[in-house]
Amino acid sequence: MNRSIPVEKNKEYIIEINGLGCEGEGVGKIDNFTVFVPQAIVGEKIKVKIVKVKKNYAYGRVIEIIESSPHRIEPVCDIYNRCGGCNIQHLDYNFQLEIKKQRVIDCISRMGKLKDVVVHSTIGMKQPYRYRNKVQLPVGVNEKGETVIGFYAPRSHNIIDMKICYIQDKIADDVILIMKKWIKNNKIKPYDEIHHSGIIRHIMVRKAFKTGEVMVVIVTNGNSLPCKSDLVNLLKDNIEGICSIVQNINDKKTNVILGRQCKLLWGKDTITDYIGRFKFNISPLSFFQVNPVQTEILYNKVLEYAELTGEETVFDAYCGTGTISLFLSEKAKKVYGVEIIPEAIKNAVKNAEINGVVNTEFIVGKSEDEIPKLIKDGKKADVIVVDPPRKGCDEKLLNCIAGSLPKKIVYVSCDPSTLARDLGILNELGYKTIEIQPVDMFGNTAHVENVALLVCSNK
Ligand SMILES: C[S@@+](CC[C@H](N)C(=O)[O-])C[C@H]1O[C@@H](n2cnc3c(N)ncnc32)[C@H](O)[C@@H]1O
Structure with missing residues (x-):
């Protein structure tokens, strides 16, 4: 030792x-x-x-x-001890909400070095099970040569075979069962990531909760997908609500799940869902919040913090398929959305069109490049909303938005550590964080989404 x-x-x-x-x-x-x-x-x-x-x-x-802690409960899932999908299923739900709030408080005081910020109690779900509308699962082979589909074990690439996942919609369980049957009956080779061989890499299932429409995406290691008509028929005949079956090609040796190329095997190339009164078309590659019920709560909080009167220009950085932009558009004069993925922007433009929204404009590119260009072009935002991925905002963007002196910044974040870091930077740049609302979008996992309200402290 x-x-x-x-x-x-x-x-x-x-x-x-x-x-x-x-x-x-x-x-x-x-x-x-x-x-x-x-x-x-x-x-x-x-x-x-x-x-x-x-x-x-x-x-x-x-x-x-x-x-034992009084907050310890018996997990509902049989494979909870091995699977890397959930990590706090052994905690009662109220305690889950409490520790999520505490994590935000710890992060903003330790990393952001911020004082006097009101952190509200986490807004929880009515039911923290079966809430996810999307699952992406690796496909592989176990030591007995059987096909396995499930999440990886924590900190590994061992697939833990799964029959039921209690945080996904039930339709995902049905699709997994069919995929296993089809792979076995047709002797299709699952992907082997060590040798970069085999065919089926991942299965993605998406369900639109308000319309019931289902999309299944089969991620393959190359163009070949043998017995595809058999697979299409099996899915069509057995999956309620199915209306889109897509092959996604990913032939790279990478941990990134989806490749750039999609081939429609059957049905429509997008599914449609609603958040609030807005309708959204979602393609295989576009980002869409995984918990649509809590998303509506989150977006309403963004609107509340933005306090729009109809006269404001708003920038929505990292806008995805334009969901937040559309929510804001009802109360703003003009909304500019910026997003790096071209397909997501195509969806955003289409989403504005199908919702009859005429005061949004969507731009493809990095927020840290495109927002400075908008400002250079003379556009001035009264409110700037950012909703970056886990790694948070590029510092160039934070400098630029603070320098453009909006009345408010509304920061939506799925990672309290990077949120705290960025709020600390914005504080130095003259934007004080007033309050943070944690919203539980990911029950039974340690993740927590937050909306923070910042105002210019020099005014
Ligand atoms: C957390 S999602 C938010 C999406 C959207 N606001 C929503 O609520 O659905 C982050 C988005 O940022 C995009 N993204 C990542 N890096 C970016 C960058 N540098 N500039 C612009 N968008 C980026 C991702 O493609 C993703 O759509």
Whole structure:
């Protein structure tokens, strides 16, 4: 054993859990050395087996719960202990909401160094199961040579075979069953990522909750898709609501799930869903929020924070298929949406058209390049909304938007750490964070979405 590291791999220790990691794991100390323990809860005393030791921390596995938390519940899912899909299913739902709020508070004080920010209680779901409208699952083979479809185990690429996923719509379970049957009956080769061989890489299922329309996307390692008419017939005959079957080609040696090329095998190339009164056409490659019920709550919060009167110009950076832009358009004079994916912008333009919205304009490109161009062209935004991916905003964009002096910035974020970092930067640039509303879009996982309201502190 290394002298400076007080724990050894495969040995058992007793640990008290007094912190929470960003993946929802418990955190404790052994001789002042940090140990992360998935599925352990603050306040618990646990016997752990050390499974991984790094220079500054280790990972432990729960062997025995010596003192249990009152917030511990029996997970509904049989494979919860192995699957990497959910990570806090062992916590009662009210406590899940509480720890999500606490994580936001911790991030903004530690990373953002912000004071006097009101963090509201997390807005929870009525039912934290069966809420996701989209699933993307890898397809592979287990040690017995059987086809497996499911999420990867945590921190690995071992696929944990799944029959039921309680956070997905039930239709995803039905599609997985059919895909397994079709692969077995037709001896189709699942993808082997080590040798970059085989055919079927991923299955994506999307359901539009308001219309019931279903899209199935089969991601293949190249053009070939044998027995496709059999697959189309099986899906058509057995999947309620199916109206789009697409082959997506991804022949690259990469962890990115979808390739750029899509071939329509049957039906329509988009499905239609509604958020609020707005109708959206969603293509295989476009981003669309995975929890449409909570999305409506989130977007209404964006609208409330924006406080539009009908006179304002708004920039919506990272606009995806223009969902937030359309919500804002009802109360704004003009909305400019910027998004990097051309297909998403095509959808956004179409979405504005089918909703009869005439005061939006959508631009393809990086927000950090296109927003400065809009400003250089003399466009002045009263309110700027940003909704970046996990890594947060490019610093060039933050400098540019703060320099353009909007009355307000509304920051939508799916990652409290990068949100805190960016709010810290904006604070230095003269934009004070007034309040943050966490919204639970991803029940039973440690993720939390937030909307933050910032105002110019120099006025
Ligand atoms: C969290 S999503 C938000 C989408 C949209 N606001 C919504 O609510 O559906 C982030 C979006 O940013 C896009 N994106 C990523 N990097 C970008 C960049 N540098 N500039 C513009 N858009 C970007 C992604 O393609 C994705 O559509």
